[in-house]
Amino acid sequence: MSSQIRRTMPLFPMGTVMKLTDLSARQIRYYEQHHLITPDRSDGNRRLYSLNDIDRLLEVKDLLDQGINMAGIKKILLKDESQEIELETKDSGVKLKKEFTDEELRKLLRKELINAGRFNRSPGMDRRFFH
Amino acid sequence: MSSQIRRTMPLFPMGTVMKLTDLSARQIRYYEQHHLITPDRSDGNRRLYSLNDIDRLLEVKDLLDQGINMAGIKKILLKDESQEIELETKDSGVKLKKEFTDEELRKLLRKELINAGRFNRSPGMDRRFFH
DNA sequence: AATCAGTGTGATAAAACATTACATGGTGTT
DNA sequence: AACACCATGTAATGTTTTATCACACTGATT
Numbered sequence: 001m002s003s004q005i006r007r008t009m010p011l012f013p014m015g016t017v018m019k020l021t022d023l024s025a026r027q028i029r030y031y032e033q034h035h036l037i038t039p040d041r042s043d044g045n046r047r048l049y050s051l052n053d054i055d056r057l058l059e060v061k062d063l064l065d066q067g068i069n070m071a072g073i074k075k076i077l078l079k080d081e082s083q084e085i086e087l088e089t090k091d092s093g094v095k096l097k098k099e100f101t102d103e104e105l106r107k108l109l110r111k112e113l114i115n116a117g118r119f120n121r122s123p124g125m126d127r128r129f130f131h
Numbered sequence: 132m133s134s135q136i137r138r139t140m141p142l143f144p145m146g147t148v149m150k151l152t153d154l155s156a157r158q159i160r161y162y163e164q165h166h167l168i169t170p171d172r173s174d175g176n177r178r179l180y181s182l183n184d185i186d187r188l189l190e191v192k193d194l195l196d197q198g199i200n201m202a203g204i205k206k207i208l209l210k211d212e213s214q215e216i217e218l219e220t221k222d223s224g225v226k227l228k229k230e231f232t233d234e235e236l237r238k239l240l241r242k243e244l245i246n247a248g249r250f251n252r253s254p255g256m257d258r259r260f261f262h
Numbered sequence: 263a264a265t266c267a268g269t270g271t272g273a274t275a276a277a278a279c280a281t282t283a284c285a286t287g288g289t290g291t292t
Numbered sequence: 293a294a295c296a297c298c299a300t301g302t303a304a305t306g307t308t309t310t311a312t313c314a315c316a317c318t319g320a321t322t
Contacts, residue, residue, distance in 0.1 A: 002182050003151050003189055011147050013278090014310060015173065020134050020142075025310080026269055042146065044277040046310055051133050058134055070267075144309095145279060156279080157300055175308040177279060200298075 007055075010040030010048030017049045021057045031060055034070055036077060138186075141171030141179030148180045152188045162191055165201055167208060 005011070014025055021028070031037055032047075037056050039047045049057075056077070063073045136142070145156055152159070162168055163178075168187050170178045187208070194204045 002185055005151075005182075011151075012142060013144050013147075016142050016144075016179070020136075024269075026271085029311085030268070042277080044310090046277065048147070051136075054133050064268095155300075157302085160280085161299070173308080175279090177308065195299090 005051075007051040009050055010042075011051070012049040012054070014047055014049075017054060017057065020054055021061060023057060023061060028057065031057065034074060036060055036073065136182075138182040140181055141173075142182070143180040143185070145178055145180075148185060148188065151185055152192060154188060154192060159188065162188065165205060167191055167204065 012020070014028070017023075017028060018025060028037075032039060037049070037053045039049045039053050042048055059077060060073055063076065068076070143151070145159065148154075148159060149156060159168075163170060168180070168184045170180045170184050173179055190208060191204055194207065199207070
């Protein structure tokens with residue numbers, strides 16, 4: 001049985017993952033930057049994705065297609081890993097972590113609600129109901 | 132379920148297959164030259180192996196470890212695909228196909244028998260029983 | 263208008279791979 | 293013993309793929 005392939009084994013290169021997920025390299029790296037996936041690396045620093053990574057990317061894609069933004073997706077997919085938000089730091093990269101404040105939470109949820117049905121909706125009834 | 136990964140999908144690059152099978156690139160390409168596997172190619176001519184390819188390579192490796200040579204392995208693994216042998220052609224490469232002749236078959240089978248138990252055998256009883 | 267989020271694109275460097283040719287250690291053959 | 297062959301190693305060279313970084317763009321938010 002294929003030498004016991006585990007769902008966490010680093011197996012696939014970028015190109016394969018792009019085709020399997022129909023995402024661009026840019027997108028995939030961007031989602032990694034936001035810790036939605038943490039692919040392994042080869043000795044030569046090339047990303048190697050696991051089956052789990054691919055599943056996760058497909059989840060991300062699905063949520064994006066539903067109009068949910070990064071913040072929401074993170075909230076949904078990283079709900080175990082001690083909820084936190086990232087802040088851009090001057091030394092480049094997304095790193096700082098902090099608990100959600102009440103205001104942030106409210107803001108985020110409002111955004112999610114607004115965006116949730118943003119697609120496939122009739123052009124008449126718009127977001128003027130929210131603000 | 133990982134976007135319906137089929138056992139025939141071209142997914143893995145050489146490096147991954149090397150690690151999964153513990154074979155060298157040279158070996159893997161050599162077995163391909165002998166039609167034991169026929170990996171797909173990327174747009175840029177890079178080999179892409181499927182789960183089936185990996186299984187096949189592991190079978191090959193197993194048979195080799197048992198002391199069976201290429202000819203025997205081909206006979207075993209390609210038994211459906213209309214048995215044939217290859218002859219080196221001057222224009223390089225293994226290509227010509229031809230039905231086994233009786234002599235060839237006898238010779239091959241003799242070799243297989245001799246080699247089959249070549250390893251893990253007591254150094255006393257040797258191939259002097261065959262010739 | 264200015265900002266921000268998500269993604270595209272281009273430049274550059276390095277890693278991984280393909281191909282080819284030659285070398286080598288066993289095994290079998292003459 | 294000398295030779296031939298099989299399966300594999302290795303080196304040279306060229307191409308493909310990926311990494312990183314920087315900047316641009318579009319649509320939505322403020």
